[in-house]
Amino acid sequence: MTALLQVxxxxxxxxxxxxxxxxxxxxxxxxxxxxxxxxxGEVVGLVGESGSGKTTVGRTLLxxxxxxxxxxxxxxTDILSLPKQDMRRYRKRMQxxxxxxxxxxxxxxxxxxxxxxxxxLHGVGTASDREDRIVKLLxxxxxxADYLDRFPHEFSGGQRQRIGIARALAxxxxxxVADEPVSALDVSIQAQVINLLDDLKDSFNLTMxxxxxxxxxxxxxxxxxxxxxxxxxxxxxxxxxxxANPNHPYTQALLSAVPIPQPGxxxxxxxxxxxxxxxxxxxSGCVFxxxxxxxxxxxxxxxxxxxxxGADHVSACILTT
Amino acid sequence: xxxxPPLLEVQDLQTTFTLGRNVKIKAVDGVSFSxxxGETLAIVGESGSGKSVTSLSxxxxxPKGIGEVTRGTIKLRGRDLTSLSEREMRAVRGKDMxxxxxxxxxxxxxxxxxxxxxxxxxxxxxxxSAAKAHERAIDMLALVGIPEARKRADTYPHxxxxxxxxxxxxxxxxSCKPSLLIAxxxxxxxxxxxxxxxxxxxxxxxxxxxMAIIFITHDLGVVxxxxxRVVVMYASQxxxxxxxxxxxxxxxxxxxxxxxxxxxxxxxNAARKRLETIPGQVPMLSRLPAGCRFRTRCTHAIPACxxxxxxxxxxxxxxxxxxxxxxxxxxxxxxxx
Numbered sequence: 001m002t003a004l005l006q007v008x009x010x011x012x013x014x015x016x017x018x019x020x021x022x023x024x025x026x027x028x029x030x031x032x033x034x035x036x037x038x039x040x041g042e043v044v045g046l047v048g049e050s051g052s053g054k055t056t057v058g059r060t061l062l063x064x065x066x067x068x069x070x071x072x073x074x075x076x077t078d079i080l081s082l083p084k085q086d087m088r089r090y091r092k093r094m095q096x097x098x099x100x101x102x103x104x105x106x107x108x109x110x111x112x113x114x115x116x117x118x119x120x121l122h123g124v125g126t127a128s129d130r131e132d133r134i135v136k137l138l139x140x141x142x143x144x145a146d147y148l149d150r151f152p153h154e155f156s157g158g159q160r161q162r163i164g165i166a167r168a169l170a171x172x173x174x175x176x177v178a179d180e181p182v183s184a185l186d187v188s189i190q191a192q193v194i195n196l197l198d199d200l201k202d203s204f205n206l207t208m209x210x211x212x213x214x215x216x217x218x219x220x221x222x223x224x225x226x227x228x229x230x231x232x233x234x235x236x237x238x239x240x241x242x243x244a245n246p247n248h249p250y251t252q253a254l255l256s257a258v259p260i261p262q263p264g265x266x267x268x269x270x271x272x273x274x275x276x277x278x279x280x281x282x283x284s285g286c287v288f289x290x291x292x293x294x295x296x297x298x299x300x301x302x303x304x305x306x307x308x309x310g311a312d313h314v315s316a317c318i319l320t321t
Numbered sequence: 322x323x324x325x326p327p328l329l330e331v332q333d334l335q336t337t338f339t340l341g342r343n344v345k346i347k348a349v350d351g352v353s354f355s356x357x358x359g360e361t362l363a364i365v366g367e368s369g370s371g372k373s374v375t376s377l378s379x380x381x382x383x384p385k386g387i388g389e390v391t392r393g394t395i396k397l398r399g400r401d402l403t404s405l406s407e408r409e410m411r412a413v414r415g416k417d418m419x420x421x422x423x424x425x426x427x428x429x430x431x432x433x434x435x436x437x438x439x440x441x442x443x444x445x446x447x448x449x450s451a452a453k454a455h456e457r458a459i460d461m462l463a464l465v466g467i468p469e470a471r472k473r474a475d476t477y478p479h480x481x482x483x484x485x486x487x488x489x490x491x492x493x494x495x496s497c498k499p500s501l502l503i504a505x506x507x508x509x510x511x512x513x514x515x516x517x518x519x520x521x522x523x524x525x526x527x528x529x530x531x532m533a534i535i536f537i538t539h540d541l542g543v544v545x546x547x548x549x550r551v552v553v554m555y556a557s558q559x560x561x562x563x564x565x566x567x568x569x570x571x572x573x574x575x576x577x578x579x580x581x582x583x584x585x586x587x588x589x590n591a592a593r594k595r596l597e598t599i600p601g602q603v604p605m606l607s608r609l610p611a612g613c614r615f616r617t618r619c620t621h622a623i624p625a626c627x628x629x630x631x632x633x634x635x636x637x638x639x640x641x642x643x644x645x646x647x648x649x650x651x652x653x654x655x656x657x658x
Contacts, residue, residue: 049512049513049514050512156603157368159602186367186539187367187539187541187580187584188367188580188583188598188599188602188603188618189367189602191583191584191597191598192598194596195596195598198595213512213513214585215513215587216586217585220589220596243587243588244588253514254513254514255587256517257513257514257516257517258542258587259516259540259543259546260542260587261541261542261544261545261569261581261586262569263548263566263570264566269517271521272517272518273518275482275484275485
């Protein structure tokens, strides 16, 4: 598989302004030198807790936020340096599914318009072609054509997420960022939407970056998983490897913290102490060291690089040999 | 079951919401359960199942003029709370029953320091002096694992992280050593490593203080870890109850089995099989199907399900199930043993 998306040293700082001159007094270091690739046809999971920078990575890739530095190559082209008007061509090829199906659909637009906008904006087909395509899309996401003239408030959360998915897929993108697409949904509906994404991935030939905090969902749907903590990548591995054989102390703690729906099953749990530090002043060296049960003095001075620890498996910990 | 009388006994509770002229829905419809001293009971259900309204009904914190308890009794150590005056109820809330919510930011007062908020509870309920209450508040903050409790007592809620705020909420709820703690999705808004801390803390505190906990959640992993017994709710009704072992390994109600089958499980990637789903969606309470409320989504439904309103049957092991076919179905298949 070749890389469809190649991310090099991506950094995004959000400036904090203050004082009477409104100068930049500090930065929220949301994403701090992140590099990874997404291969064609692959679903890559991006997991981490609040403040890990996972959502910012997704938004920066699509230039919904402008990166502070770094390079993102999509199908060989550095899209971060493209002028705005040239970016539009790439927008058609890269879409996003948002977390909150209540906030991401305009409440005053009917389903027809919500999905149709994307088509007319990118000049796909004639008006009647578009109508056919919208109906087909609705069917593909499991909604009936009777819903064309309904408004978002007439739908349940799961149905709205289906509309959001139909909208993202309307322009036939190659690459989709799915930002917590099922975390606002009830358990029984979540399973429906996960299966739907699985099917659509095949029928639309999608490459996907699946951002989520629910590790079980990520394991279920992803081929490879990237674990982030405080703006940096801790570990990247094939899904099965990551869950069976996590290398990084953070990944190990994260996995052990997930409650397992099997009462009576005893597990070794690593309970991390303390809170995630502020991304304004992340710890020196390894950002995880302040909560790491295995930290040594050197962890404060060396920023660990991602090292190979197995087949297609890298981890950023100086204790890894 | 032990012959100890229950700490809390909810009998045939019905809570009605008035949503406009002549629009009334039963958000809780004939719910009964009880909880023993020191026990942890989980109430599980999806959005709109009535699990949170049940807890708000017990605490009498329903939105005024919209929701009210229209039938049933709620007995705390034999005393019916529904017949208490607002004033008497205030004495029960906070003292005998504490409550923690999903989002601590909305339940803590943003203009008071933590120490003051916690002290207030003890001044009100235990008649402590301000100085004494402040000292006890600091003890409580230390008990819930807030570092530098004395210093933190003087901070405001917005100065703390989500996990620390949830600890502060627990400190406040437990400050008068209630015999019952109602926790409504207490870890849903938290990250998984912080959730693990809070769950451990709740277990420790329960062991130390001996309170019973009603744990309301949609997260079956959390239920498996915390609960002794489980009440499953669907469309305002209890559809199954049982020990946590029975519910997870031997479910009797197709809805419970459906929920268990539809959750992705960590460490099962090798198979990468499709998730089983419960088709359709939760019915609107204003348009419930006739007969069994779950039948339109149930893969085991037969014509009789549309005509019979299933009763909550008592099984020999003490569990309860609302399904006319429960004796003939075996639903444990496919679930991890």
